[in-house]
Amino acid sequence: xxxxxxxxxxxxxxxxxxxxxxxxxxxxxxxxxxxxxxxxxxxxxxxxxxxxxxxxxxxxxxxxxxxxxxxxxxxxxxxxxxxxxxxxxxxxxxxxxxxxxxxxxxxxxxxxxxxxxxxxxxxxxxxxxxxxxxxxxxxxxxxxxxxxxxxxxxxxxxxxxxxxxxxxxxxxxxxxxxxxxxxxxxxxxxxxxxxxxxxxxxxxxxxxxxxxxxxxxxxxxxxxxxxxxxxxxxxxxxxxxxxxxxxxxxxxxxxxxxxxxxxxxxxxxxxxxxxxxxxxxxxxxxxxxxxxxxxxxxxxxxxxxxxxxxxxxxxxxxxxxxxxxxxxxxxxxxxxxxxxxxxxxxxxxxxxxxxxxxxxxxxxxxxxxxxxxxxxxxxxxxxxxxxxxxxxxxxxxxxxxxxxxxxxxxxxxxxxxxxxxxxxxxxxxxxxxxxxxxxxxxxxxxxxxxxxxxxxxxxxxxxxxxxxxxxxxxxxxxxxxxxxxxxxxxxxxxxxxxxxxxxxxxxxxxxxxxxxxxxxxxxxxxxxxxxxxxxxxxxxxxxxxxxx
Amino acid sequence: xxxxxxxxxxxxxxxxxxxxxxxxxxxxxxxxxxxxxxxxxxxxxxxxxxxxxxxxxxxxxxxxxxxxxxxxxxxxxxxxxxxxxxxxxxxxxxxxxxxxxxxxxxxxxxxxxxxxxxxxxxxxxxxxxxxxxxxxxxxxxxxxxxxxxxxxxxxxxxxxxxxxxxxxxxxxxxxxxxxxxxxxxxxxxxxxxxxxxxxxxxxxxxxxxxxxxxxxxxxxxxxxxxxxxxxxxxxxxxxxxxxxxxxxxxxxxxxxxxxxxxxxxxxxxxxxxxxxxxxxxxxxxxxxxxxxxxxxxxxxxxxxxxxxxxxxxx
Numbered sequence: 001x002x003x004x005x006x007x008x009x010x011x012x013x014x015x016x017x018x019x020x021x022x023x024x025x026x027x028x029x030x031x032x033x034x035x036x037x038x039x040x041x042x043x044x045x046x047x048x049x050x051x052x053x054x055x056x057x058x059x060x061x062x063x064x065x066x067x068x069x070x071x072x073x074x075x076x077x078x079x080x081x082x083x084x085x086x087x088x089x090x091x092x093x094x095x096x097x098x099x100x101x102x103x104x105x106x107x108x109x110x111x112x113x114x115x116x117x118x119x120x121x122x123x124x125x126x127x128x129x130x131x132x133x134x135x136x137x138x139x140x141x142x143x144x145x146x147x148x149x150x151x152x153x154x155x156x157x158x159x160x161x162x163x164x165x166x167x168x169x170x171x172x173x174x175x176x177x178x179x180x181x182x183x184x185x186x187x188x189x190x191x192x193x194x195x196x197x198x199x200x201x202x203x204x205x206x207x208x209x210x211x212x213x214x215x216x217x218x219x220x221x222x223x224x225x226x227x228x229x230x231x232x233x234x235x236x237x238x239x240x241x242x243x244x245x246x247x248x249x250x251x252x253x254x255x256x257x258x259x260x261x262x263x264x265x266x267x268x269x270x271x272x273x274x275x276x277x278x279x280x281x282x283x284x285x286x287x288x289x290x291x292x293x294x295x296x297x298x299x300x301x302x303x304x305x306x307x308x309x310x311x312x313x314x315x316x317x318x319x320x321x322x323x324x325x326x327x328x329x330x331x332x333x334x335x336x337x338x339x340x341x342x343x344x345x346x347x348x349x350x351x352x353x354x355x356x357x358x359x360x361x362x363x364x365x366x367x368x369x370x371x372x373x374x375x376x377x378x379x380x381x382x383x384x385x386x387x388x389x390x391x392x393x394x395x396x397x398x399x400x401x402x403x404x405x406x407x408x409x410x411x412x413x414x415x416x417x418x419x420x421x422x423x424x425x426x427x428x429x430x431x432x433x434x435x436x437x438x439x440x441x442x443x444x445x446x447x448x449x450x451x452x453x454x455x456x457x458x459x460x461x462x463x464x465x466x467x468x469x470x471x472x473x474x475x476x477x478x479x480x481x482x483x484x485x486x487x488x489x490x491x492x493x494x495x496x497x498x499x500x501x502x503x504x505x506x507x508x509x510x511x512x513x514x515x516x517x518x519x520x521x522x523x524x525x526x527x528x529x530x531x532x533x534x535x536x537x538x539x540x541x542x543x544x545x546x547x548x
Numbered sequence: 549x550x551x552x553x554x555x556x557x558x559x560x561x562x563x564x565x566x567x568x569x570x571x572x573x574x575x576x577x578x579x580x581x582x583x584x585x586x587x588x589x590x591x592x593x594x595x596x597x598x599x600x601x602x603x604x605x606x607x608x609x610x611x612x613x614x615x616x617x618x619x620x621x622x623x624x625x626x627x628x629x630x631x632x633x634x635x636x637x638x639x640x641x642x643x644x645x646x647x648x649x650x651x652x653x654x655x656x657x658x659x660x661x662x663x664x665x666x667x668x669x670x671x672x673x674x675x676x677x678x679x680x681x682x683x684x685x686x687x688x689x690x691x692x693x694x695x696x697x698x699x700x701x702x703x704x705x706x707x708x709x710x711x712x713x714x715x716x717x718x719x720x721x722x723x724x725x726x727x728x729x730x731x732x733x734x735x736x737x738x739x740x741x742x743x744x745x746x747x748x749x750x751x752x753x754x755x756x757x758x759x760x761x762x763x764x765x766x767x768x769x770x771x772x773x774x775x776x777x778x779x780x781x782x783x784x785x786x787x788x789x790x791x792x793x794x795x796x797x798x799x800x801x802x803x804x805x806x807x808x809x810x811x812x813x814x815x816x817x818x819x820x821x822x823x824x825x826x827x828x829x830x831x832x833x834x835x836x837x838x839x840x841x842x843x844x845x846x847x848x849x850x851x852x853x854x855x856x857x858x859x860x861x862x
Contacts, residue, residue, distance in 0.1 A: 054631040054825060061631070062586060149586060149599065204633050223643065223813025224716045248715050251808045251817060254698050255713050258705035264713065285706045428580020428826050436584065 040241045040528060044546035048537075049250040049265040052223060057203035058190040059140075062149040064535055067187040068270045070203075072228045072245060072538035073122070074190035074211035077113055077137060077183050078102070080451070080534045083543030089294050089531045090348045092451050094180045098132060098191055098212065108175030108488040113137070115166040119235045122216045124207070126195045129233070132212055134168040136191055141170070143197075144189040153182040154189070175486045177493055178454040185451050186536035213538050214240040223249055241528070241545035260521065261286055266546075270537050272520040272529065275400050276335055279519035290524050293337060293517040294531045295348040297449040299456070300402070302392065302409060302511040303469040304442050310390075311441070315382040317508035319375040321366050323416040328370075329408055330514045333401040341368050343512030344504050345456055345497070348533065352453040352494065354501040363505040367512065375416040387417025393443040394422070395430035405513055406444060436466040443469070444513075451534055454485050457500055461509065470509045477503060549854075556850075560843045567839040568832070572613050575828045581605075582630060582826035603630055616832060626837070627829035629822070636833045639818060646814035649719060650737070650806065651799040653730055655792060657738025658745050663788065665742070666749025671776060673754060681746065688743030694805040697736045701809055716813055733810040737802055741795060748791050752784040786856050793849035797842055 053065035058074060061067070079097040081087070099113040115134060123129035138160045145151050156179070159171040172179065182188050192203060193210055200208035206220035212235070215228035226247040230240055248265060250256045257278060260268040268274060274282060279291050302320065304311040311317055326340040339347035341356045356364040365371065379387065390413075394406050410420035425434060434443045450456060458481045459465060463473040480500045487493040520531050525548040532540055583599045600606045604615070619625035626637045662685075669681035705711040712732040719726040756762065757780055765775050803816030815834065822830035853860045 052821065054821075055633070057633075060633070202633060221813070222639065223817060224811075248811070249813070250713070250811045251821075252698075252701075252811070255701050255711075255809055255811060258701050258711040259713055261705040262709050262711040262713075264711065286709075426579045427824070428578055428582075428585055430580075432580040432584030 038527065038547070040543070040545040041547060042241050042545070043243050044548070045244040045246060046242055046267065046526070046541065046544060046546065047265045048245065048247045048267040048270060049256040049259045050247050050267075050270050051251050052249045055204045056206065056209055056220070058187075059144045059148045059192070060202060060204065062187075064187065065270070067535045068537040069226060069247065070190065070209060070211070070217075071186040071213070071536040072215040072541065073209050073213045073217050074186075074192070074538075075119075075213050076186065076188075076190060078180055079184050079186075079539060080532065080536065082532050082534075082536070082539040083528055083530050086530060086532055088350060090297060090350060090451075090533050092181055092184070092351070092534070094184055097184075098137070104488070108177075108486075109172045111170045111172075111179070112163070113168050113170070115168070116235055117166055119212050120233055121193050121212055122210045122231060123233070124210045124216070126199050127193045127210045130193075132191065133165050134162040136193060137168045138162050139194045140191045141189055143192070148188070150188055153178075175488050177485050177488055177490075178452045181452045184534075186534060186539070214542050215245060215538060218244070225249060236542070240542050242541060245541055257282070260289075263523070266522050266526050267529075268521060271518065271531065271540075272522050273518040274521045276337060276516060276519060277400060279521065280335075282521055288524055289521055290526070291519050291521045292531070293519050295339060296515075296518045297346045297348045297451070297533045298515045298518075299342055299346045299447040299449070300405065300445065300513045300515065301343060301447070302442060302444045302513070303437075304509070304511070305440070305471055306509055307471040307473065308441070310382070310384060310388060313382045314507060315378040316384065317511070318366050318506065319378040319382070319416060320413065320418070321508045321511045322369055322371045322375040322378070323412050323418065324409065324511060324513065325370045325412055326368060326514050329405070333404055333408075334514060334516045338514040338516045340514045342515045343367065343456075343510060344460065345453060345501060346447075346449075347515055349453060349456070352497050354498045356505070359502055359505055363502070366506045366508050372412075372416050379417060384417070387419065389419040389421060390441045391421045391423045393425055393430070393434045393439045394445055395427050395434075396424045397427055398446060401516065402446070409444060409513070435469065437469045437471060449533065453497060457481055457497065458485055461504075472509045474507070474509075477507075553847075553851075556847050560840070560847075563843055564836065564840055568617055568836055569613075571832050571835040572616070572828075575826070575831055576609060578826060580826060582828060585826050586631070616829065620833070620836070626833040629830050630827050631825055636830055639830075640815060640834060640837060643813055643815045643818050645718070646716065646812050647800065647803050647807070647816055649726075649730055650734055650803055650812065650814060651796070653734030654738045654741060654799055654802075657734055658741035659788070659792060661739065661742035662745025663749050663785075666746040666788075667753060667776060667781070669746070669750040670753035670757065671772065681750070685743040685746040685750075688740050688746070690743075691740055693737050693740040693802060694809070696740060697733065697806055697809045700732065700736055713809075713811055716811065729810075729812075733806045733812065737799075737806050741798070744791060744795075745788060748787050749784065752787045753780060756780045756784045782856055786853060789849060789852060789856065793846055796845055797838075800838055800842075 051065060053061070053069045054063050055061040055066055056070055058067055058070050075098050077097060077099045078094045081091050081093060081095050085095065098115055098119060100116045102111055102113045104111055115132065115137070119132045120129045121127045121132060141154070141157070141160050145154050145157065156172040156174055156176040157170060158173045161169040161171070163169050190211065196203060196208040196210050203209060206217055209217040214231055214234045216231050218227045218229045220226045227244065228246070229244045230242060234240065250259060256268040257274065259265040261282070279293070282289055283291055304317060304320070306312055306317065330336055330338040330340055341347060345353045347353060356368045379385065392406060392409060396403055396406070406422055410422055413420050433439065435445060459467040461468055461472045461474070461477055462481050463478060477500065480496055480503065484493050484496040484500065487496055522529060525546055527545050527547050529540060529544040583596055583603060583605055586599060604612060616627055619627060626635070628635050665681040665684060669678045672678050701711055701713055714729045716729055717725045762775060762780055765779055800816065803814055804820040806812070807814040807817040808820060819831065819834045822834065
């Protein structure tokens, strides 16, 4: 009798075991698969409670509210990923938008964009649904560079040439690594039709809001409501899922949260944001609500006049940084959920951030450390054994927890002998003087959440810029700042950015304070609304759908 | 009467001129700069200069004033918003009915409540009803309307998943829906303004009730109701009318907060947003229009005294 070969039986056994495992894992994973594979439903209108935008013209306004509103209606040449496309809320990789592809010359100074064919503007007069062409791109870029408060972003651009109906070539005076990120940022260059400006003078008139975006502006009752309808001809087939979106103008923060609680809005903010404290109370009153914390690109710091005594002495700056008990702030005010390693690149900008943990600990302690004894020693070494008095200029109106931050900074610095005189300022004065570096000795406040690392480095440290609030003028650093924005290879640029972060660690030009998370809150039937830190509300709504 | 009217109208001219100068100067003294504000932390010098030029802020201050006031006086042009580039008068005209309706309903609530409780308090002086009325008046005076408004919006949302914040609908489109939206803010604002009305009503009525002609009415055997309602109330209303007249700027000022909390698209919100954005032309022109209205209303109230008290002649 022939013996059965042992190998096939082992194979059979293995196949059985494998099948059982696969079946078991399928059974266990069924709910998750069902959730992940939940088919988006078309229809419904999402209601957003938000403050009123100061205008609708994306090139004339620098307000994030304006850009968020009209991002529903406009497209750009390129865009950031959203929804299922994004790896994280700060994924700023570049995807095609109106340009289906592009090439960059070897010297990094010429960009050639090939536009999608057949993309049409919204069917509203005077544009009446005509096709988008390279002329529209040239017109929009030139208008942006002539009129926008953000025009410096495209300062290296020297020429825009229409090659043919669907091709446009942009020439720069030097390689400029942030260029595509700026083109993708919804705060900057929306592509607009010339006819609308000719008819309406600018794009502030609601009838002039004619774009190629996923939603069409149907009506705008000032002070009341903005109504958007789905663009049936949107070039991304099948999107958006929503029939429309309304922004109900709600100036008061307490009222925005109240309408969310009462079911009169799906989002209490254009990002859906509420503070950690509000999130806790909302969980109690509305346990059914979806409330998720996210790291966001925020940053706060004490900025110092490094061009004047006593802060031109690095020992004094280091002492200030070592005096700040960031962990206690985080525990006391942010429920331990904040990020204490908050600068010079924000925690949430993960593609560029070099964590303090990966740096030389002897240097990194001047970014994240707390050592009041060492701070006192450094002050004594610098000739301030008895301490000194310094003002901290600030605007007290920033949201929670800023008012506590000012007081905690004063308290911590007092413990090492630096007496702080808190100097509150009216917002107009603060934003037009102190925030632009016109102050005496020291000030404190948040940074604009930029999407490009260049803004946190070149913008904050390049000599003479108004955004260089600490008046840094460091030759070695300046060379690296210029090098990173001229380096077109992302890996090499990252190395330079890392070098900059290592270099800055023990300089303490700015003293960074913990950054808190934002909670995104909405009812559970809002699906597909993935948080993204860019300013494109329209893109965040692209994959959003209502399960009801 | 005619001469009085002409004199008052002529007096309004220097009053409004002073208001225009004062508001214009105060805006220029406000800390900060609108151009910088418009570009905020992103500002680089060339952009700021260009923006200042676009807004006309690089011209001498007196030229800016003359341009603004000249436009109003010569062409009826109240200017355009720095931020929206839209004509101010159009926006004001669109928003004014909301604030007017809120003010009228607020006055209605405050006068009805204040007068009724005031009459009851005076007619039953030193009774339990009087004490209760006085306590209510002090309470209404003490509670800030903005605090009460936030509580009215937030508390029902926590406990009942409901809030009296709706999306505004004009009266002409749907009167019922409009009143549903407007009554809660008017009630909140009106209740807090009813306190002073009640106290003035009470003291004025007590004063009138002690006068000889009322004593004569009692001695003739008239009942309490006709004595109070037909003989005493008309005279006692004069200080109440004065108070309501004096409170009109308060109603406009208060509308800033109330409109913001209840998301009503009125002039108060328009003004407040312009102020926070240092939108000089909007703040100046809205102030001037409201000042002109207050001057006109004060005149109307002064003229109404003659109707209430025939002894008053102009």
